[in-house]
Amino acid sequence: MTATAGRDAGSAARHESDAVGPAPLAMVVGPTRLAPSVLRRLADQPPPITDRRFLAEFREALELLRPVLGTTAAETFLVPGSGTAGMESLAASLLDPARPVLVLSTGMWGERWHELCTGLGLPSRVLRAAPGHGLDLDEVAACLRDRPYQAVLLTHVDSSSGVRADVATVTALAHRHGALSLVDGIAAAGAEEVRQDDWDVDAYLTSPPKALSGPGGLFLVALRAAAVDVLTDRGWTPRGYSLDLGRWLPVTRTLAAGDFAYFQTPPGALVSALAESLRLIVAEGPERIRRHETLAVRLRTGLAAADLRLFTADAADRAHGVTVLRTPAGVDAARLVAAVERHGVVLQAGTYPTAARRTVRIGHLGNHTAADVDRTLAALTAALAETARAEA
Ligand SMILES: Cc1ncc(COP(=O)(O)O)c(C=O)c1O
Numbered sequence: 494m495t496a497t498a499g500r501d502a503g504s505a506a507r508h509e510s511d512a513v514g515p516a517p518l519a520m521v522v523g524p525t526r527l528a529p530s531v532l533r534r535l536a537d538q539p540p541p542i543t544d545r546r547f548l549a550e551f552r553e554a555l556e557l558l559r560p561v562l563g564t565t566a567a568e569t570f571l572v573p574g575s576g577t578a579g580m581e582s583l584a585a586s587l588l589d590p591a592r593p594v595l596v597l598s599t600g601m602w603g604e605r606w607h608e609l610c611t612g613l614g615l616p617s618r619v620l621r622a623a624p625g626h627g628l629d630l631d632e633v634a635a636c637l638r639d640r641p642y643q644a645v646l647l648t649h650v651d652s653s654s655g656v657r658a659d660v661a662t663v664t665a666l667a668h669r670h671g672a673l674s675l676v677d678g679i680a681a682a683g684a685e686e687v688r689q690d691d692w693d694v695d696a697y698l699t700s701p702p703k704a705l706s707g708p709g710g711l712f713l714v715a716l717r718a719a720a721v722d723v724l725t726d727r728g729w730t731p732r733g734y735s736l737d738l739g740r741w742l743p744v745t746r747t748l749a750a751g752d753f754a755y756f757q758t759p760p761g762a763l764v765s766a767l768a769e770s771l772r773l774i775v776a777e778g779p780e781r782i783r784r785h786e787t788l789a790v791r792l793r794t795g796l797a798a799a800d801l802r803l804f805t806a807d808a809a810d811r812a813h814g815v816t817v818l819r820t821p822a823g824v825d826a827a828r829l830v831a832a833v834e835r836h837g838v839v840l841q842a843g844t845y846p847t848a849a850r851r852t853v854r855i856g857h858l859g860n861h862t863a864a865d866v867d868r869t870l871a872a873l874t875a876a877l878a879e880t881a882r883a884e885a
Pocket of ligand 1: 576577651
């Protein structure tokens with residue numbers, strides 16, 4: 494689906510914007526560009542929630558999520574809500590409010606894990622990586638030796654720092670110390686290799702509007718047996734109601750068998766559009782990850798040629814779908830983003846907690862092409878030349 498879907502998605506985006514002039518190219522972390530066949534699903538009449546074809550498509554989406562996350566063993570869930578709702582759902586459903594958790598932070602999304610745990614009344618300790626760096630695994634091991642934690646909460650790709658975490662090693666460390674591993678893969682799945690079974694990740698969370706090139710409004714969860722056991726054997730009362738995966742479990746099992754079950758009304762068009770985006774991803778196969786890697790290299794080679802430095806210090810830690818660059822000395826991120834937009838490309842100012850004004854994020858997730866990357870580099874180069882002239 495690679496090149497063709499990318500081209501089709503591009504022409505669909507242009508067509509839609511005809512009424513208001515040429516659409517800028519959005520190189521953002523999300524929402525990302527949808528393929529035409531996914532867009533068409535969003536325009537369909539929502540089916541009755543008992544409709545046999547709808548139930549078959551729901552079941553297919555639950556099944557197709559497994560190969561995308563590298564699992565045959567996990568139970569999958571599609572739940573209405575944002576990515577953040579998904580993070581809250583994991584924490585509220587799987588974590589005993591009386592026992593501490595260890596949050597590993599590589600940026601804004603680790604901080605969000607920490608804030609939402611605090612909001613739920615869960616005692617949490619945060620271990621922060623140095624800005625722009627990956628986690629120090631010796632420090633992680635030392636923390637886990639220090640005292641018992643029920644779970645380690647991790648971000649696979651933190652889109653504020655561009656850092657990809659070593660999920661396999663962290664999960665192995667967590668398990669050695671009797672802790673579950675809960676992974677936010679919202680900016681990772683679809684662009685990075687995910688091997689939930691091989692890595693033994695207990696709970697993997699993602700959401701469609703990033704590298705899965707799907708619609709916003711659902712979060713997707715895959716739970717391996719140890720996490721499912723928590724849901725069925727909790728000796729504590731979970732916080733909240735609608736996000737409780739314990740209540741969703743019998744429903745998802747029935748839907749996975751192709752039968753009707755109700756807990757909350759599923760958004761029909763979103764489920765159908767998601768099923769289509771997962772079909773495209775599965776059809777593309779492992780080439781999808783290589784394609785993201787190749788685009789990342791193309792972009793970073795161009796940035797280096799333009800003398801731009803990356804925020805993510807070590808090449809081995811750099812994610813495939815997000816690039817965070819440092820603005821040149823004296824250039825404010827918001828000003829640079831505005832200047833690039835005048836050249837037809839939308840980027841995002843930084844969100845890394847202590848470097849927001851000095852970093853810019855470029856999303857190259859999902860259906861982007863080499864031509865999009867080249868257009869981005871050209872817009873950035875032109876914007877930087879303008880900024881330099883303005884300062885001269
Ligand atoms: C890594 C990561 N986690 C969580 C989220 C939150 O997702 P949402 O904005 O849908 O709540 C994002 C959004 O960009 C993200 O990049």
